Amino acid sequence: MCATCGCSPHATAAPHTHPHADHPAVEAAHAHSHADHHHDHAHASRLIRLEHEVLARNDALAAANRRRLAERGVVAVNVLASPGAGKTTLLEQTIRALSAEMPLVVIEGDQATEFDADRVRAAGARAVQVITGAGCHLDAAMVARALDELDPPAGALVLIENVGNLVCPALFDLGEVAKVVVASVPEGEDKPLKYPHAFRAADLVVLNKIDLAPHVAFAHERWLAAARTAHPGVDVLSLSATRGDGLGAWYAWLRSRRAAVEAPTA
Amino acid sequence: MHELALAQEIVDVVGERSGGAPVTRVVLEVGKLAAVSADALRFCFDLAAEDTVARGARLEIVETPGLARCRACRADVMLEQPYGRCACGASDLQWLSGDSLRILEMEVA
Numbered sequence: 001m002c003a004t005c006g007c008s009p010h011a012t013a014a015p016h017t018h019p020h021a022d023h024p025a026v027e028a029a030h031a032h033s034h035a036d037h038h039h040d041h042a043h044a045s046r047l048i049r050l051e052h053e054v055l056a057r058n059d060a061l062a063a064a065n066r067r068r069l070a071e072r073g074v075v076a077v078n079v080l081a082s083p084g085a086g087k088t089t090l091l092e093q094t095i096r097a098l099s100a101e102m103p104l105v106v107i108e109g110d111q112a113t114e115f116d117a118d119r120v121r122a123a124g125a126r127a128v129q130v131i132t133g134a135g136c137h138l139d140a141a142m143v144a145r146a147l148d149e150l151d152p153p154a155g156a157l158v159l160i161e162n163v164g165n166l167v168c169p170a171l172f173d174l175g176e177v178a179k180v181v182v183a184s185v186p187e188g189e190d191k192p193l194k195y196p197h198a199f200r201a202a203d204l205v206v207l208n209k210i211d212l213a214p215h216v217a218f219a220h221e222r223w224l225a226a227a228r229t230a231h232p233g234v235d236v237l238s239l240s241a242t243r244g245d246g247l248g249a250w251y252a253w254l255r256s257r258r259a260a261v262e263a264p265t266a
Numbered sequence: 267m268h269e270l271a272l273a274q275e276i277v278d279v280v281g282e283r284s285g286g287a288p289v290t291r292v293v294l295e296v297g298k299l300a301a302v303s304a305d306a307l308r309f310c311f312d313l314a315a316e317d318t319v320a321r322g323a324r325l326e327i328v329e330t331p332g333l334a335r336c337r338a339c340r341a342d343v344m345l346e347q348p349y350g351r352c353a354c355g356a357s358d359l360q361w362l363s364g365d366s367l368r369i370l371e372m373e374v375a
Contacts, residue, residue, distance in 0.1 A: 045373050047373050048373070048374060049370070051371075053367065054276060054279075054368060054369060055367060135271065137271070168268035171268055172268075196347065232359075
């Protein structure tokens with residue numbers, strides 16, 4: 001809409017009479033100079049209403065992933081964390097502990113290298129490494145392609161390790177049944193409030209590296225208060241992926257998410 | 267820098283909808299709680315629009331305020347960040363607005 005006169009410059013816009021200088025936006029868009037042509041001032045520019053959600057296409061692809069997984073009774077969990085929080089170590093432990101009781105496959109997201117896919121393969125799971133290049137997060141299209149390649153069997157658990165980043169991955173639905181944010185003790189107590197979107201999006205927050213608490217200044221109650229401010233009522237598990245403390249509760253949580261998805265009928 | 271991915275998506279959408287006509291202006295609604303930096307988005311939009319019909323288009327960003335309702339006392343709470351506390355002390359807030367990320371309209375030449 002023209003801010004001067006309120007006209008809507010549709011293709012058939014009625015000629016109007018105020019001076020051209022009143023239309024700086026439209027004027028700026030003209031590639032030719034004003035003196036180049038004679039006109040009655042019927043702007044050729046058109047205003048097109050879009051009302052288009054920027055994330056609509058990703059969300060639609062994510063919904064398709066979710067349907068496709070649900071049809072096969074497959075449960076996908078999207079794991080978000082900053083770099084170095086211990087996501088891959090947690091996945092390695094999980095693969096070793098649960099592979100005997102359920103099919104478990106992994107989608108690894110990183111900007112570069114296959115290091116993490118190699119680690120989880122060594123732990124015993126099939127894995128696809130998605131290399132995002134400049135991309136700072138996984139999106140639903142990348143996960144769809146990775147699922148094509150992995151073809152997880154019915155009843156499988158798909159662990160998706162997002163790119164190490166507590167900002168961008170929070171916006172992109174992948175088709176998971178749950179998002180898990182892994183925080184770690186050395187990051188400090190304030191991170192839930194510094195990266196509130198990720199914590200708000202989380203269905204579960206895991207506090208990793210609790211074995212390091214005696215060695216770093218970390219006030220657990222302050223961290224918990226920050227996490228619960230960013231996401232009131234969010235479930236929290238404390239564990240040490242390397243030493244093993246608290247892993248039983250993590251496995252129980254994964255089992256319960258998997259049990260909550262109806263087994264495929266076919 | 268998810269703003270680059272978002273900017274590319276915006277450029278793709280307006281390009282498809284313009285039917286090949288040059289896009290001169292894009293109006294975007296960005297909520298205050300949407301986890302998007304308007305400055306970064308502008309910068310990325312100009313980059314993403316290079317070599318497309320949206321090259322040189324002006325990106326206008328309409329910011330919507332963060333508004334939530336307290337689940338404890340039902341009072342409205344304005345939010346400057348994606349968490350907060352109601353005057354009653356509760357922090358369990360239902361977001362009413364401020365998380366939108368939407369292309370409202372565009373102008374084509």
